[in-house]
Amino acid sequence: METSFLPTAAEYLRLLPETILIVSGTILMILEGLAGPRNRKNLSPLAIAAILAAMAATVAAAGNPGPAFNNMILADGFGAFFRMVVLSAGLLAVLCSSSYLTREKADSGEYYALLLYSMTGQCLLSTANELIMVFIGLEISSIATYILAGYLRDDARNNESALKYFLLGSFATAFLLYGVAWIYGITGSTNLEEIRRTLLNPESGASPLLTGVAAALMFIGFAFKISAVPFQVWAPDVYQGAPAPVSAFMSAGPKAAAFAVMLRVYLTAFPSIGDGWQTMIWLTALGTMIVGNFAALTQSNLKRILAYSSIAHAGYVLVAVTAYSDTGTAAAMFYLAAYAFMNIGAFAVVSHFSRTGEKYVELNDLAGLAQKQPTTAALFSLFLFSLIGVPLTGGFFGKFYIFKAAIDSGLIGLTVLGLLSSAVAAFYYLRIIVVMYFHEPGDTMDTITSPAPGIQIALWTSALATLLLGVFPSFVLDYATTSAVLVR
Amino acid sequence: MNGVPLSWYLILSAILFALGAAGFMIRKNMITVFMCIELMLNAVNLSFVAFSRHFKTIDGQIFTFFVMVVAAAEAAVGLAIILTVFRNRSTLQVDDIDSLRL
Numbered sequence: 001m002e003t004s005f006l007p008t009a010a011e012y013l014r015l016l017p018e019t020i021l022i023v024s025g026t027i028l029m030i031l032e033g034l035a036g037p038r039n040r041k042n043l044s045p046l047a048i049a050a051i052l053a054a055m056a057a058t059v060a061a062a063g064n065p066g067p068a069f070n071n072m073i074l075a076d077g078f079g080a081f082f083r084m085v086v087l088s089a090g091l092l093a094v095l096c097s098s099s100y101l102t103r104e105k106a107d108s109g110e111y112y113a114l115l116l117y118s119m120t121g122q123c124l125l126s127t128a129n130e131l132i133m134v135f136i137g138l139e140i141s142s143i144a145t146y147i148l149a150g151y152l153r154d155d156a157r158n159n160e161s162a163l164k165y166f167l168l169g170s171f172a173t174a175f176l177l178y179g180v181a182w183i184y185g186i187t188g189s190t191n192l193e194e195i196r197r198t199l200l201n202p203e204s205g206a207s208p209l210l211t212g213v214a215a216a217l218m219f220i221g222f223a224f225k226i227s228a229v230p231f232q233v234w235a236p237d238v239y240q241g242a243p244a245p246v247s248a249f250m251s252a253g254p255k256a257a258a259f260a261v262m263l264r265v266y267l268t269a270f271p272s273i274g275d276g277w278q279t280m281i282w283l284t285a286l287g288t289m290i291v292g293n294f295a296a297l298t299q300s301n302l303k304r305i306l307a308y309s310s311i312a313h314a315g316y317v318l319v320a321v322t323a324y325s326d327t328g329t330a331a332a333m334f335y336l337a338a339y340a341f342m343n344i345g346a347f348a349v350v351s352h353f354s355r356t357g358e359k360y361v362e363l364n365d366l367a368g369l370a371q372k373q374p375t376t377a378a379l380f381s382l383f384l385f386s387l388i389g390v391p392l393t394g395g396f397f398g399k400f401y402i403f404k405a406a407i408d409s410g411l412i413g414l415t416v417l418g419l420l421s422s423a424v425a426a427f428y429y430l431r432i433i434v435v436m437y438f439h440e441p442g443d444t445m446d447t448i449t450s451p452a453p454g455i456q457i458a459l460w461t462s463a464l465a466t467l468l469l470g471v472f473p474s475f476v477l478d479y480a481t482t483s484a485v486l487v488r
Numbered sequence: 489m490n491g492v493p494l495s496w497y498l499i500l501s502a503i504l505f506a507l508g509a510a511g512f513m514i515r516k517n518m519i520t521v522f523m524c525i526e527l528m529l530n531a532v533n534l535s536f537v538a539f540s541r542h543f544k545t546i547d548g549q550i551f552t553f554f555v556m557v558v559a560a561a562e563a564a565v566g567l568a569i570i571l572t573v574f575r576n577r578s579t580l581q582v583d584d585i586d587s588l589r590l
Binding site for chain 2 (some may be wrong): 132147170190
């Protein structure tokens with residue numbers, strides 16, 4: 001193979017978003033070091049600028065799609081879509097963070113640097129075209145997130161959250177790696193397209209059974225990241241213990257990226273064992289929806305309710321993956337975008353409320369919010385309605401497209417069970433709204449001031465995006481439909 | 489290729505991986521649990537290197553380098569997390585870390 005070792009300018013452009021994030025993250029760290037421990041400043045404006053620049057670079061790179069660095073990454077429309085989702089999630093998380101960190105007296109540049117690094121990993125995951133990149137992206141994203149989960153290191157719950165996330169996360173990664181090793185052993189390659197060619201070639205002698213086992217091992221790694229049953233146990237504990245803005249980010253960014261890489265690996269590399277995959281994901285999707293929705297019913301802590309709800313939503317997206325069609329992939333993409341906005345919006349309200357030692361994150365602390373802060377209550381209700389899937393919100397069209405894709409693929413049983421379980425979900429979301437609107441204000445209401453500017457911006461942006469996706473879904477859906485074909 | 493056949497390496501790797509996975513679930517000390525994860529990663533490395541030698545390609549060995557680098561980074565972060573947990577709770581037993589429950 002005669003290729004030049006030096007990458008072309010177009011290839012550098014295709015990696016520009018990640019480059020911007022890494023460089024800015026490192027600059028933030030250096031600035032923090034230069035300032036010294038005594039005058040730590042709020043460096044969030046720099047992080048916001050970096051993310052906006054990375055978004056611009058993503059748009060620029062999408063204008064000239066193609067592979068880069070010897071096929072290590074493939075910056076196509078599919079990758080650009082998920083890069084934008086991850087970057088938006090990161091942007092909203094940064095906006096929620098700055099007032100939270102000031103309140104916790106933990107303002108620092110390294111927090112934002114870690115967020116940027118984590119996003120770098122997720123952007124790499126969205127475009128990875130090689131199992132080495134899948135592994136590296138997953139680890140860059142995860143290691144940064146482990147630290148963020150335990151960011152307030154004097155808080156025992158933060159530690160516990162980080163420890164659980166770290167131990168179970170590395171355990172799952174080991175399974176993913178073992179699967180990768182076997183795929184390499186079966187096909188002699190780690191490039192997704194070459195794996196596809198080898199597996200589809202009847203003369204290669206690749207055993208479908210061994211391929212299936214290897215794919216299942218890899219699925220364990222991905223299922224952990226998207227918190228799918230039976231690898232969901234970490235999610236409620238980690239989301240509850242981590243700082244609220246970090247939980248917001250974890251529930252959207254890494255999850256979207258993990259779905260992106262799962263779809264790409266599954267659709268690009270393993271069409272030869274599609275039937276076996278489909279059965280496994282069918283079961284996982286059903287289990288995830290049921291466990292998420294039913295476990296959320298008995299929770300009283302807002303962060304735990306949202307954690308179980310995020311498990312259930314992963315289940316809906318898995319339904320779209322089970323559909324195993326282009327419309328299914330497009331539905332999954334649309335849903336993950338809508339979910340990122342509505343869920344971060346909901347977590348932004350929680351970040352506004354939570355205080356050191358996890359005060360004010362119980363359901364009852366919201367009592368009477370509608371009387372004291374009608375705007376916050378109204379926005380929170382909008383996000384909850386979108387999570388339920390009420391029309392005119394992004395959540396409605398997301399669910400609609402997912403179940404439509406499932407019916408088109410003949411998954412009637414899964415659709416019926418999914419719709420039933422999402423009806424159960426309406427109960428726990430509505431319970432939050434009832435508490436906000438129909439309960440008398442408690443003591444906590446007196447201590448809560450109106451949201452800080454950063455949180456206000458995050459709330460309004462998420463609300464606007466949720467409504468836009470609900471009223472004009474076709475913009476995003478058309479883009480998703482054209483780019484879903486690319487990973488097939 | 490003379491000497492040890494490929495399957496022996498793979499069986500050894502599978503045994504090491506299974507030992508690591510079992511240890512992760514059975515052992516109660518955080519450090520031991522963490523070492524079990526490292527054992528699993530190194531079992532995977534063994535598979536990669538064995539396959540790489542079998543195919544006479546370099547990809548598997550390169551992958552091993554990446555795994556080693558990432559494992560080192562993970563160890564740095566993981567031990568720091570374990571240290572902060574120990575500072576706050578003065579215990580290394582996994583079962584004692586249970587304040588996040590309903």
